Amino acid sequence: MRRVYLDNNATTKTDERVLEAMLPYFCEVYGNAHSMHSFGQEAGRALDSARETVSNILKIEKSELIFTGTGVESNNLAIRGIARAYKRRGNHIITSAIEHPGAKNTCQDLEREGFEVSYIPVDKNGVVIVEELKKAIRKETILVTLMHANNETGVVQPIEEISKITRENKIVFHTDAVQTVGKIPVYPKELGVDLMSFSAHKFNGPKGTAGLFVKNGIRLGKVITGGGQERKIRPGTTNLAGVVGMAKALELATANMEEKMKEEEELRSFFETEMVARIPEIKINGKEATRLPGTSSISFRHLEGESILLGLDYKGIAVSSGSACSSDDLQASHVLLAMGIEVVDAHGTIRFSLGKFNTREDIEYVIEEAPKVIEKLRTISPLWNEFQLKK
Amino acid sequence: MRRVYLDNNATTKTDERVLEAMLPYFCEVYGNAHSMHSFGQEAGRALDSARETVSNILKIEKSELIFTGTGVESNNLAIRGIARAYKRRGNHIITSAIEHPGAKNTCQDLEREGFEVSYIPVDKNGVVIVEELKKAIRKETILVTLMHANNETGVVQPIEEISKITRENKIVFHTDAVQTVGKIPVYPKELGVDLMSFSAHKFNGPKGTAGLFVKNGIRLGKVITGGGQERKIRPGTTNLAGVVGMAKALELATANMEEKMKEEEELRSFFETEMVARIPEIKINGKEATRLPGTSSISFRHLEGESILLGLDYKGIAVSSGSACSSDDLQASHVLLAMGIEVVDAHGTIRFSLGKFNTREDIEYVIEEAPKVIEKLRTISPLWNEFQLKK
Amino acid sequence: MEYTKKVMDHFMNPRNVGVIENPDGYGKIGSPSCGDMMEIFLKIEDGIIKDVKFRTFGCASAIASSSVTTEMILNKTVEEALQVTNKAVVEALDGLPAAKVHCSVLAEEAIKAAIEDYLSKK
Ligand SMILES: Cc1ncc(COP(=O)(O)O)c(C=O)c1O
Ligand SMILES: Cc1ncc(COP(=O)(O)O)c(C=O)c1O
Numbered sequence: 001m002r003r004v005y006l007d008n009n010a011t012t013k014t015d016e017r018v019l020e021a022m023l024p025y026f027c028e029v030y031g032n033a034h035s036m037h038s039f040g041q042e043a044g045r046a047l048d049s050a051r052e053t054v055s056n057i058l059k060i061e062k063s064e065l066i067f068t069g070t071g072v073e074s075n076n077l078a079i080r081g082i083a084r085a086y087k088r089r090g091n092h093i094i095t096s097a098i099e100h101p102g103a104k105n106t107c108q109d110l111e112r113e114g115f116e117v118s119y120i121p122v123d124k125n126g127v128v129i130v131e132e133l134k135k136a137i138r139k140e141t142i143l144v145t146l147m148h149a150n151n152e153t154g155v156v157q158p159i160e161e162i163s164k165i166t167r168e169n170k171i172v173f174h175t176d177a178v179q180t181v182g183k184i185p186v187y188p189k190e191l192g193v194d195l196m197s198f199s200a201h202k203f204n205g206p207k208g209t210a211g212l213f214v215k216n217g218i219r220l221g222k223v224i225t226g227g228g229q230e231r232k233i234r235p236g237t238t239n240l241a242g243v244v245g246m247a248k249a250l251e252l253a254t255a256n257m258e259e260k261m262k263e264e265e266e267l268r269s270f271f272e273t274e275m276v277a278r279i280p281e282i283k284i285n286g287k288e289a290t291r292l293p294g295t296s297s298i299s300f301r302h303l304e305g306e307s308i309l310l311g312l313d314y315k316g317i318a319v320s321s322g323s324a325c326s327s328d329d330l331q332a333s334h335v336l337l338a339m340g341i342e343v344v345d346a347h348g349t350i351r352f353s354l355g356k357f358n359t360r361e362d363i364e365y366v367i368e369e370a371p372k373v374i375e376k377l378r379t380i381s382p383l384w385n386e387f388q389l390k391k
Numbered sequence: 392m393r394r395v396y397l398d399n400n401a402t403t404k405t406d407e408r409v410l411e412a413m414l415p416y417f418c419e420v421y422g423n424a425h426s427m428h429s430f431g432q433e434a435g436r437a438l439d440s441a442r443e444t445v446s447n448i449l450k451i452e453k454s455e456l457i458f459t460g461t462g463v464e465s466n467n468l469a470i471r472g473i474a475r476a477y478k479r480r481g482n483h484i485i486t487s488a489i490e491h492p493g494a495k496n497t498c499q500d501l502e503r504e505g506f507e508v509s510y511i512p513v514d515k516n517g518v519v520i521v522e523e524l525k526k527a528i529r530k531e532t533i534l535v536t537l538m539h540a541n542n543e544t545g546v547v548q549p550i551e552e553i554s555k556i557t558r559e560n561k562i563v564f565h566t567d568a569v570q571t572v573g574k575i576p577v578y579p580k581e582l583g584v585d586l587m588s589f590s591a592h593k594f595n596g597p598k599g600t601a602g603l604f605v606k607n608g609i610r611l612g613k614v615i616t617g618g619g620q621e622r623k624i625r626p627g628t629t630n631l632a633g634v635v636g637m638a639k640a641l642e643l644a645t646a647n648m649e650e651k652m653k654e655e656e657e658l659r660s661f662f663e664t665e666m667v668a669r670i671p672e673i674k675i676n677g678k679e680a681t682r683l684p685g686t687s688s689i690s691f692r693h694l695e696g697e698s699i700l701l702g703l704d705y706k707g708i709a710v711s712s713g714s715a716c717s718s719d720d721l722q723a724s725h726v727l728l729a730m731g732i733e734v735v736d737a738h739g740t741i742r743f744s745l746g747k748f749n750t751r752e753d754i755e756y757v758i759e760e761a762p763k764v765i766e767k768l769r770t771i772s773p774l775w776n777e778f779q780l781k782k
Numbered sequence: 783m784e785y786t787k788k789v790m791d792h793f794m795n796p797r798n799v800g801v802i803e804n805p806d807g808y809g810k811i812g813s814p815s816c817g818d819m820m821e822i823f824l825k826i827e828d829g830i831i832k833d834v835k836f837r838t839f840g841c842a843s844a845i846a847s848s849s850v851t852t853e854m855i856l857n858k859t860v861e862e863a864l865q866v867t868n869k870a871v872v873e874a875l876d877g878l879p880a881a882k883v884h885c886s887v888l889a890e891e892a893i894k895a896a897i898e899d900y901l902s903k904k
């Protein structure tokens with residue numbers, strides 16, 4: 001059976017060339033990058049070179065890049081770090097209603113510590129309402145944290161527009177760019193943000209390595225304390241192979257990026273057009289907004305997401321319902337609900353996320369099989385049958 | 392030139408067999424272990440199997456093992472996690488004067504948050520003075536955190552004896568076993584501890600993967616908040632290849648462990664005997680205590696550590712002065728000072744740490760070259776010359 | 783979270799899907815907004831369940847639970863059917879993940895509701 005991986009927003013296959021770049025850093029150059037001897041120096045040079053590659057691509061200074069272990073950790077470091085460093089100035093944080101759990105739960109945790117958090121709503125396309133954000137600003141506001149693109153819908157947020165506002169109001173601005181770095185051109189200084197999180201495994205790099213851009217001059221409290229690694233901001237022995245892999249992956253992802261984006265967007269467009277033509281009663285979420293080229297969020301009315309996911313999986317097609325992190329809890333997606341999607345429709349929503357290894361044949365297979373899966377499940381669904389009767 | 396790596400307490404070479412075990416988890420089994428589809432399930436099974444291997448070897452339950460990114464993170468999670476979860480019960484923490492920066496700085500940070508911390512002294516062999524620890528216990532004491540073996544001297548601490556005391560007093564006990572797991576037999580339940588940190592790259596596993604044992608029933612606050620991974624205690628996408636590598640490394644490290652320990656100890660004994668015979672005015676630190684079989688801390692009187700380190704490095708011999716994390720700062724080691732070693736002697740102390748890839752030829756080379764390096768440096772040293780005159 | 787072969791079999795090939803016109807007993811449990819809803823139709827003769835059909839909106843384990851439950855009560859007496867617990871449903875499926883046990887409760891409740899409907903009409 002054909003296997004089609006359409007869950008690239010959850011994680012991606014490590015590119016073979018990335019793995020190859022990593023290999024020397026396990027059994028050959030294995031020193032600790034912070035050791036003084038030649039083994040350490042070799043490691044240190046590799047670390048420095050990876051930092052240079054990533055910084056150059058993101059158009060930032062080497063001193064503005066902190067390597068971390070996961071995107072979630074980067075988000076925590078940014079949000080908790082600013083909360084801690086700036087708490088004397090104020091106790092108010094602004095975020096959105098559609099953040100990834102890494103940012104959302106961190107804000108909620110800070111509420112327990114005495115911070116106040118405003119959760120800015122989104123419009124029906126899943127775009128943060130800038131006017132609402134403006135209104136939420138207080139003199140105690142120390143941080144705005146907003147994702148660059150949403151992981152479930154792929155909808156890109158108006159970061160540049162908002163950074164003008166935060167700059168005017170001297171508020172620190174963090175963006176969670178875990179879903180955009182490596183997929184679309186991202187330059188934190190052009191976005192105008194002060195901090196930016198990203199994670200290697202979302203762009204065909206290894207899992208367990210991520211980064212945080214921290215603009216020079218921004219103070220940052222720590223989440224993890226220890227020795228001197230990563231300018232003491234993120235101590236713990238650096239995962240050198242991982243960092244080297246991240247640099248290589250970013251290099252590959254950003255080469256001919258415009259072209260690859262165009263191809264991916266065409267593939268998605270083909271996919272969505274065919275899905276709409278072949279399956280009744282479906283809706284593409286965030287379609288009117290600017291979206292990542294490879295993400296497609298589709299609500300299949302009168303069905304429940306997990307059953308669709310497993311039905312497709314049975315045919316070898318890997319997709320996700322809601323974000324992978326929350327696949328253990330059974331709530332309808334807070335992102336879709338925030339967009340005003342009905343609870344039932346939110347339950348029946350599937351995310352298809354394309355990656356660089358997907359082919360037209362993959363998509364042709366999916367548009368062949370998905371309609372059958374949906375039809376079969378709908379015959380079981382009392383809601384579908386009720387709906388048919390009402391027609 | 393021969394290259395001899397004697398800095399295995401800083402980090403180790405990844406075993407080729409460990410790397411081999413990891414390889415499938417980059418480009419083949421690349422799903423997110425928390426995704427529901429078949430790609431995720433394959434990854435989930437690998438994660439589960441790695442957890443089982445590690446748990447079995449440590450003789451703990453699978454549910455008692457949390458995977459983290461670094462040993463420092465494990466220490467932070469243990470210490471901050473207990474501080475947060477038990478702070479209503481009390482605000483007093485007991486630790487020692489010789490902890491790794493990961494634990495030491497975390498305790499100091501908690502002091503800023505209002506916790507009180509007692510730093511228990513050690514005797515001249517670097518062993519924590521149990522009577523002092525007993526005296527430090529108050530009714531507000533919620534946590535004792537103590538390393539299992541010290542990274543600079545290799546001195547093993549009386550954890551079992553102390554766990555009797557913590558149990559009697561109903562105090563949570565965490566041990567930083569980053570230097571012992573994979574080197575000597577370590578079973579947290581036999582040690583009697585409630586939490587235990589360890590890190591893969593110290594036993595020929597990959598960097599960037601570590602673990603924390605958390606005994607069932609122990610509540611733990613979070614350091615990083617986000618999605619549901621690792622029982623919500625350590626969210627962020629799991630570094631699957633890393634975790635698989637850690638399991639394999641632990642398996643290899645614990646096979647025929649007694650035998651390997653004996654060999655390593657013999658090699659060190661040969662090394663120390665020869666060093667003492669060949670170089671005047673040196674002292675082996677912690678020699679009377681139980682030590683890790685491969686660690687040797689030697690003070691070279693009237694010399695400064697960095698110059699020795701670089702002199703040896705010039706001969707291809709990699710060692711460390713103080714812990715690698717602090718090679719950026721120029722303080723004399725707090726560990727050696729705590730043992731009552733004079734500041735000047737502390738400055739002239741070098742850690743030689745053997746690993747499983749070291750051979751007798753390596754050591755023969757070192758005992759040949761080290762005396763020359765030391766002699767040369769001493770002819771430059773005014774302290775040495777003064778000392779010679781005084782004699 | 784992984785399902786057993788049995789769950790996947792009942793999910794992919796659900797037994798007794800559909801409706802019975804003019805059923806002797808009918809039960810409907812759950813609500814679409816909670817993400818799950820189940821309908822059970824019974825045909826009962828001389829106190830014996832002669833036919834059973836179901837329709838379910840919900841996750842794989844909800845669909846599998848309803849399917850296996852219909853098999854468990856077919857040709858059983860009403861009293862026997864009332865004895866079917868969610869635990870028995872879970873066992874018949876060779877287990878459900880902890881987070882999914884409530885789906886089997888739904889099946890038990892749907893059967894009970896359908897039988898109560900039958901008894902109340904008698
Ligand atoms: C928007 C967003 N932020 C953060 C994360 C977390 O990154 P990581 O998986 O590296 O922890 C993810 C992915 O899971 C994401 O989609
Ligand atoms: C005793 C001790 N604890 C903690 C650590 C930190 O572990 P990691 O390097 O994985 O962060 C080390 C090593 O650096 C150590 O020796």
Ligand code: FES
Pocket residue numbers: 721
């Ligand atoms: S003389 Fe160089 S560090 Fe002090």
Ligand code: FES
Pocket residue numbers: 330816817818840841842843844882884885888
């Ligand atoms: S019916 Fe609610 S999760 Fe299965």
